[in-house]
Amino acid sequence: MARYERLFDAVVDGVQRVEDLAVLLEISPSTVRRALTELEQAGRVVRTHGGAVPVPAGAAELSWTDKQRRNAPAKRAIADHAAGLVDDDHVVILDAGSTTTFIAERLAERSGLAVITNGMGPMIALQHAEGVDLTVVGGRLRRRRGSLVGDHARAVLERVTADIVFVGVDGLDPGRGLNCPNPEIGGLKELLMRSARRTVLVTDSAKVGAAPFHHWALIPGPYTLVTDSAISDDARAALDADPQCESVVLPPRTSP
The missing domain is CATH 3.40.50.1360 (Rossmann fold)
Structure with a gap:
């Protein structure tokens, strides 16, 4: 997940739309979406319509539901x-x-x-x-x-x-x-x-x-x-x- 730390930091800083993240990091929107999927699976972000928001501290392990x-x-x-x-x-x-x-x-x-x-x-x-x-x-x-x-x-x-x-x-x-x-x-x-x-x-x-x-x-x-x-x-x-x-x-x- 280290390769996505800059993207995660940007989400935490409030840049949370796919298009904005792509422009900021100079990568494609499809790469952003794949990265957000992996960060979500790791319990670090929650996907939203068009982007993602960070998971609150202490909630790294998602519930089974x-x-x-x-x-x-x-x-x-x-x-x-x-x-x-x-x-x-x-x-x-x-x-x-x-x-x-x-x-x-x-x-x-x-x-x-x-x-x-x-x-x-x-x-x-x-x-x-x-x-x-x-x-x-x-x-x-x-x-x-x-x-x-x-x-x-x-x-x-x-x-x-x-x-x-x-x-x-x-x-x-x-x-x-x-x-x-x-x-x-x-x-x-x-x-x-x-x-x-x-x-x-x-x-x-x-x-x-x-x-x-x-x-x-x-x-x-x-x-x-x-x-x-x-x-x-x-x-x-x-x-x-x-x-x-x-x-x-x-x-x-x-x-x-």
Whole structure:
């Protein structure tokens, strides 16, 4: 995100329209829009009609309900594809997050599944799904993230082996791992991935290559990444260079 510090500083100083930022920084409006999207994903700005405003201090980590509203069409398309990877007799782990909540909504229509989750969003989506055997891990609730963490959550996950786990992403550096807001979340994501035979990362493309936080979760083995077609050429090249990664880039959505 360092390459966008001048743009972020300009937004903080009150230059908040795309066109004005483009003139000030002598870059194209499309570059400004891409930069604002990445800054929004990092929790530093909030997009507005025609521009962006800075996020108030202390609000760097967006709530999971806020995240659901960001890039929702792409996340729903990713969820549609991800749900198609699940067989009716699978044991599934769903990480906390906005995209995994959309996956849970798709799985709620199925039967014969067992789902384990540490997320409030997936839990709410599946609470009335009579065809799904739902287990919610215990633990301490991180309200902003909608995530159950701590020793109780770890104790459940250490005792299961699921067929597939879907893990949400704050930032992904192919070859290094998942960028996380704190070591606790990082450790839990590592455990989620170790607790399943197949790991699938689900994220909109703005988070591929992003690293808004200072902590990392290592990806323990081969994984599949499902993302959208807006992924940058640099990010796609980095994924192709990671021998552990099987990337699924969904085609652009067409207007009805």
